[in-house]
Amino acid sequence: MVTVAHNKLVYITYSILDARGMIVEQHDVPVGYVQGANSGILPAIESAVAGRKIGERVEISLTPEEGYGLRDESLVFTDDLDNVPEQFRRVGAEVMFENASGETKVFYVTAIEDGKLTLDGNPSLAGQSVTCLVNVIDIRDATPEEIRNGRPLDVQTGSIH
Structure with a gap:
């Protein structure tokens, strides 16, 4: 077999x-x-x-x-809600960023509080x-x-x- x-x-x-x-x-x-x-x-x-x-x-x-993998806290950041386009202003929204080399990375909106939005690029697990x-x-x-x-x-x- x-x-x-x-x-x-x-x-x-x-x-x-x-x-x-x-x-x-x-x-x-x-x-x-x-x-x-x-x-x-x-x-x-x-x-x-x-x-x-x-x-x-x-x-x-x-x-x-x-x-x-282990969590990488450098992949978590917070920004003023006013700096974020409307379509990403919800928990769970997926945001794709591209670096200068053209590599892309997906981040997820994990929190919206006190006029701030938190993005996390770590896998959920x-x-x-x-x-x-x-x-x-x-x-x-x-x-x-x-x-x-x-x-x-x-x-x-x-x-x-």
């Missing part, structure tokens, strides 16, 4: 649970990636599914460092331990192009990162 191994194209479904056991992210549509090909899948997840077969399920506990429940759905040999891309060519896929 085929198992998850280097340069195999693997399709998984997964759920991510926070420290209270609440589902914070769930993907029931299979996500495809090439095992060991710099696909964007978290290394701890790749390690946990290595050697698994189709139909197997694995539960992975991730520390903040293995998952969404930064600094938290999480549990990933991963189901191996399919495994096949990856093509040379898929190995180069780290992803299947036949569908658009998401990634766990």
